[in-house]
Amino acid sequence: MPLQKSLGLHRQIADLLTDDDTIFIFYTCYPTAFQTKPTSMDHIVIIGNGISGITAARSIRKRSDHKITVISGETDHFFSRTALMYIYMGHMTYEHTKPYEDFFWAKNRIELKRAWVSGIDFDKKQLQFDEGEPPMTYDKLVLALGSKSNKFGWPGQDLKGVQGMYSYQNLEYIEEYTTDISRGVIVGGGLIGIELAEMLHSRGIPTTFLVRESSFWNVVLPAEESAMINREIENNHVDLRLSTELKEIVSDENGRVKAVITGDGETIECQFVGLTAGVSPNVAFVKDTALETNRGILVDEALATNIPDVYAVGDCAEFRLPNGQRRPIEQVWYTGRMMGETVARTLTGERTAYRPGIWFNSAKFFDIEYQTYGWVWAKDRENEQSFYWEEPQLGNRSLRIVYDKDSKKVLGCNAFGLRMRHEVWDKWIGEGTQLQTVVQDLEKAHFDPEFFKRYEQDIQLQYNTEFPSAQITPRKKSLLEKIF
Numbered sequence: 001m002p003l004q005k006s007l008g009l010h011r012q013i014a015d016l017l018t019d020d021d022t023i024f025i026f027y028t029c030y031p032t033a034f035q036t037k038p039t040s041m042d043h044i045v046i047i048g049n050g051i052s053g054i055t056a057a058r059s060i061r062k063r064s065d066h067k068i069t070v071i072s073g074e075t076d077h078f079f080s081r082t083a084l085m086y087i088y089m090g091h092m093t094y095e096h097t098k099p100y101e102d103f104f105w106a107k108n109r110i111e112l113k114r115a116w117v118s119g120i121d122f123d124k125k126q127l128q129f130d131e132g133e134p135p136m137t138y139d140k141l142v143l144a145l146g147s148k149s150n151k152f153g154w155p156g157q158d159l160k161g162v163q164g165m166y167s168y169q170n171l172e173y174i175e176e177y178t179t180d181i182s183r184g185v186i187v188g189g190g191l192i193g194i195e196l197a198e199m200l201h202s203r204g205i206p207t208t209f210l211v212r213e214s215s216f217w218n219v220v221l222p223a224e225e226s227a228m229i230n231r232e233i234e235n236n237h238v239d240l241r242l243s244t245e246l247k248e249i250v251s252d253e254n255g256r257v258k259a260v261i262t263g264d265g266e267t268i269e270c271q272f273v274g275l276t277a278g279v280s281p282n283v284a285f286v287k288d289t290a291l292e293t294n295r296g297i298l299v300d301e302a303l304a305t306n307i308p309d310v311y312a313v314g315d316c317a318e319f320r321l322p323n324g325q326r327r328p329i330e331q332v333w334y335t336g337r338m339m340g341e342t343v344a345r346t347l348t349g350e351r352t353a354y355r356p357g358i359w360f361n362s363a364k365f366f367d368i369e370y371q372t373y374g375w376v377w378a379k380d381r382e383n384e385q386s387f388y389w390e391e392p393q394l395g396n397r398s399l400r401i402v403y404d405k406d407s408k409k410v411l412g413c414n415a416f417g418l419r420m421r422h423e424v425w426d427k428w429i430g431e432g433t434q435l436q437t438v439v440q441d442l443e444k445a446h447f448d449p450e451f452f453k454r455y456e457q458d459i460q461l462q463y464n465t466e467f468p469s470a471q472i473t474p475r476k477k478s479l480l481e482k483i484f
């Protein structure tokens with residue numbers, strides 16, 4: 001796996017294995033010695049074995065002796081969803097994406113059940129399953145149902161060879177339907193769309209990428225960063241079609257896709273279509289029940305739903321009240337993990353509000369790694385300004401620092417092709433550090449491995465030309481940097 005890409009993924013897996021997991025792994029067979037709160041035994045059932053459900057289960061076990069059952073219809077064991085693409089690309093096997101050995105669950109008395117839950121009787125506290133399995137009762141229920149790929153009613157969206165990219169089953173399907181094809185078309189220019197483009201590209205499959213917006217992901221990325229990713233997509237020989245919508249997917253005589261028709265009326269022949277126009281909370285089977293839902297399952301700050309003893313976490317949860325500037329639904333890995341930890345506290349007797357701190361996210365666009373901290377909007381807001389640096393020759397690295405126009409306090413940062421230290425940006429943004437200090441101390445946030453080209457000096461020199469009244473002393477290059 002390429003180094004840049006593997007870093008983000010390994011960070012996600014490493015994040016799961018914190019120091020106290022050492023205790024967890026080796027000592028939880030002696031529960032009483034390590035429990036913080038001995039309580040009476042409840043049966044806590046968690047639907048969903050993704051990052052949020054599994055973190056809830058692990059955290060509950062660390063803190064209590066409750067009976068825990070985790071149910072999922074997707075796979076027997078927890079795996080890293082963010083690593084699905086690497087299985088397709090041949091960098092990893094499915095086994096490699098499982099952060100825990102299979103024996104871990106029994107050893108820690110977390111029961112796993114592979115089944116689809118088809119209904120919930122909230123009065124009887126009972127779950128129903130597909131395929132005539134007996135119902136299961138619970139004392140407390142955690143819904144960690146994740147997301148599903150969006151479909152917008154396009155003609156032909158259910159044809160053979162047309163698929164979203166979310167689940168392990170989606171991956172198997174994509175594997176089957178992208179063998180020996182002459183073109184794939186991807187619909188929807190977000191984080192998953194570009195991953196799918198890279199996947200097809202890795203197998204040498206000519207790929208057309210339909211993006212409705214005038215530039216890649218420009219609802220999130222500022223114009224310069226978005227343009228950089230357009231270039232990166234094209235440099236990888238993907239046929240990027242901006243401002244282009246899908247109108248229809250056309251079938252062959254066997255019900256398999258043979259072409260798409262765009263909004264401009266162009267027909268593009270293809271044998272596979274990837275639908276990656278966003279995801280939404282996977283809440284269909286709890287809609288029209290007593291559980292209150294909007295786009296997701298509505299929860300309060302402690303992740304409690306309107307029904308006593310029922311909680312929701314991760315991608316499927318929607319906060320009733322906004323948490324500062326954060327969105328009511330957060331569909332990223334680390335927020336799922338934090339929600340899992342938070343609900344575990346409440347379920348073990350310590351009602352705790354979800355307080356996720358400063359926003360961050362990371363991704364990779366082909367070979368360009370992306371990190372964002374704090375608030376960086378597609379367009380600076382009224383009180384904001386940006387300092388933006390871009391590597392001039394290749395145009396594949398950049399740093400944007402957003403700050404408050406009046407106070408010059410730093411509000412957020414976008415780093416492309418540069419690795420930054422999370423804890424440093426967290427501190428700078430949290431403490432409202434001045435732009436001048438941040439640029440002066442940029443080296444503290446530097447996280448690229450040894451011998452990677454350093455850019456602090458270039459950034460600082462540009463800063464000095466843009467801010468002549470607030471000069472800083474640029475970092476001196478080391479002898480090795482000067483030589484190479």
Ligand SMILES: Cc1cc2nc3c(=O)[nH]c(=O)nc-3n(C[C@H](O)[C@H](O)[C@H](O)COP(=O)(O)OP(=O)(O)OC[C@H]3O[C@@H](n4cnc5c(N)ncnc54)[C@H](O)[C@@H]3O)c2cc1C
Nearest residue numbers: 048050051052072073074116117145146314315331332333
């Ligand atoms: C291809 C891809 C790449 C991504 N890359 C990144 C990334 O780089 N960084 C990042 O932060 N985020 C990324 N994400 C998003 C991240 O993976 C999700 O936010 C996170 O996995 C959601 O976790 P979750 O536990 O809430 O739900 P999920 O992981 O979706 O788990 C929910 C589980 O519940 C099961 N389930 C649902 N309903 C039922 C039912 N009725 N009965 C039984 N089981 C049920 C589902 O089958 C699923 O297994 C990516 C997502 C995808 C799809």
